[in-house]
Amino acid sequence: MADSSQALVTIERRDDGVAVVTLENPKVNALSSEVLRQLRSAAQSLTEQPPGAVVITGGPRVFAAGADITEFAGPDEARAIGGLFLDALNAVAAIPRATIAAVAGFALGGGCELALACDFRVATPKTRLGQPEILLGIIPGGGGTQRLARLVGPAKAKDLVFSGRQVRADEALAMGLVDRVVEAEVLHDEALAWAAQLAKGAVVAQGLAKQAIDLGLEGTLAAGLDLEQQLFVEVFGTDDARIGVDSFNEHGPGHATFTGR
Structure with missing residues (x-):
């Protein structure tokens, strides 16, 4: 042992x-x-x-x-x-x-x-x-x-x-x-x-998406969609969401530098 x-x-x-x-x-x-x-x-x-x-x-x-x-x-x-x-x-x-x-x-x-x-x-x-x-x-x-x-x-x-x-x-x-x-x-x-x-990506958003996918598969489609909506709202409270949206509005997609927060 x-x-x-x-x-x-x-x-x-x-x-x-x-x-x-x-x-x-x-x-x-x-x-x-x-x-x-x-x-x-x-x-x-x-x-x-x-x-x-x-x-x-x-x-x-x-x-x-x-x-x-x-x-x-x-x-x-x-x-x-x-x-x-x-x-x-x-x-x-x-x-x-x-x-x-x-x-x-x-x-x-x-x-x-x-x-x-x-x-x-x-x-x-x-x-x-x-x-x-x-x-x-x-x-x-x-x-x-x-x-x-x-x-x-x-x-x-x-x-x-x-x-x-x-x-x-x-x-x-x-x-x-x-x-x-x-x-x-x-x-x-x-x-x-x-x-x-x-x-290098929006890692907090990745984690929330992972949670939505994994937990969503455990229940019904309706429950998964409800969970997705909950996490969709939650992710907008992150710094990365603000950075990503601001970068898109200013420079278009794919130019954001995320902080992981």
Whole structure:
């Protein structure tokens, strides 16, 4: 069992406004209980003091291999582990900024679920994603049946969950499971560049739009439209809205320099 004082999840806050969260649990970045606790703590820190955007990454060959199977036993242990996954990945999903998973190598089980908790996913040609829990006679317990179905549709989600098969990058791109595929040597540069571009935008508005989309999908269209109206009014209280409107009136679209407030 890992020492709770050991840093298994690190945060680097860069000068360009991007925060990089790195999983560092050799050899395969298993999402042990301690890793999940540290991941939740990192996500909460990024929520309390939001950067411009976030990149989440793992190792060069394994983004994250999933849960630590040595912690599996019976229903009581499953309830505890499932709760840790729920808390950690919900905290990642709730970060009020754009989040990009830079996925090198394998992202299986809980690793795939971590990528699903992000807003966007960048992969390499050798990336493999999947929900192989069924091969152990169990089902995903970190959001795989829910976020996956919302992302790629119920039939494709059932195919992946029922079979436990691994998806290659080209198929993942075609089904919308990943958003970009780039060569391995430029994966992190591409993810960081994308995040830096987003970090220069109206990040508070991005966070409110993210909230509207994510929470809106949980309810009816009418409830989502009501939420959108509420957040539409709220965003006009930000400095960026004033800057953006004034810049448009003076210079036209695309010339505003936002402050992130």
